[in-house]
Amino acid sequence: MVRINANFNKLPGSYLFSEIARRVAAYGEANPDRTLIRLGIGDVTRPLPAAVTAAMHKAVDEMATAQGFHGYGPEQGYDFLRQAIAQHDYKARGVDIQPNEIFVSDGAKSDCGNIGDIFGTDNVVAVCDPVYPVYVDTNAMAGRAGDYDAATGRWTNLIYMPCVAANGFSPAIPAEKVDLIYLCFPNNPTGAVATRAQLKAWVDHANATGAVILYDSAYEAFITDPAIPHSIFEIEGARTCAIEFRSFSKTAGFTGTRCAYTVIPKELEREGTSLNSLWNRRQCTKFNGVPYVVQRGAEAVYRPEGRAQVRETIQYYLNNAKIIRDGLAAAGLTVSGGENSPYIWAATPDGMGSWDFFDKLLREANVVTTPGAGFGPSGEGYIRLTAFGEAEATRQAVERIKAVL
Ligand code: PLP
Secondary structure: OOOOOOHHHHOOOOOHHHHHHHHHHHHHHHOOOOOOEEOOOOOOOOOOOHHHHHHHHHHHHHHOOOOOOOOOOOOOOOHHHHHHHHHHHHHHHOOOOOHHHEEEEOOHHHHHHHHHHHOOOOOOEEEEEOOOHHHHHHHHHHOOOOOEEOOOOEEOOOEEEEOOHHHOOOOOOOOOOOOEEEEEOOOOOOOOOOOHHHHHHHHHHHHHHOOEEEEEOOOHHHOOOOOOOOOHHHOOOHHHOEEEEEEOHHHHOOOOOOOEEEEOOOOOEEOOEEHHHHHHHHHHHHOOOOOHHHHHHHHHOOOHHHHHHHHHHHHHHHHHHHHHHHHHHHOOOOEEEOOOOOEEEEEOHHHOOHHHHHHHHHHHHOEEOEEHHHHOHHHOOEEEEEOOOOHHHHHHHHHHHHHHO
16 A cells, blocks of 8 residues: 655644635625735745746747757756846846856746755745744644644744744844754745845854755845845855745746746855755756756846836836835834835734734725734734735725725
């Protein structure tokens, strides 16, 4: 008889967004006359930049010719895209990342989840709390997380680093010895960013202990403060202790188009083995590359017109973020995030539970949010709102919430 990976049985039942969808559907069925506004799920709504779709159309036409046809591409990504990434996302910011340190993929979600393949299952993993659930669940699937304790909402073998108001939503370096450290800035869900000094402390810690930092900067395009680093590799010493995940999803509207990349410096070695080589081996074995047409679209993000169009879209979302942030603050809520991030993290009024506040806003304001508790125990007492909606709907949602409060 086949044995399944029993770690999957340990995963708690309802995934956050399924439970939200269930509650929203139930409310919608019972109240068909109400128009809901969704400020919950983190999918974008603005169309792809025109420069991207033009490049993709051209690439499709190439594919229709014998000379321009592309079959399997390099597993690591086409050189034209790796060059553009190295030039514009790194060199232009004074960071030396070579194209062969960049692995193009179909998503930061896949990469964050798959990176565990190259690390032993006995590594101790540290995650922020609250956290993007993918880091936790993929380690649970691999058997690194121990058992889920429903009473505490925590996995027994994970080290949780609380990100709470008292520490400005910035995790403290754990006292325990940890091997893999997941950091995400600008943060999902809190919208917090990390300063150069904070990242330097993490890099020094990782280099001193042999830990590896898994740095998710999927939202770096939303950073407006020039003092905030966009990449962990802006920090001296990061090349020997960090892996970075980036995505075109939120930057350029690729959530449905799928393109991202992971950076692993050549100097990053553990147990005498290059992690760049291990990841290359992993990708070549299990991944056959991102479509040529999609990579041509991603390349266009770096062209002058593409860059201008991306900036415009990001500014559109940042305007929404400001409307949400200012509106909720005016209504008396304590809010953070939303300045260098599309996420706004709001404390519930009077210590209300986050699912209770979610239900209240759903029923009374007809606005869908995300309960903070769904991201981890330290998310209790908060809700997350996203700036990815349509501007007028966002304004209306904020007015409705203000009226309820
Ligand atoms: N990392 C974080 C922190 C995210 O919030 C998301 C998407 O919501 C992703 C990664 C996934 O990005 P992608 O669309 O490239 O898979």
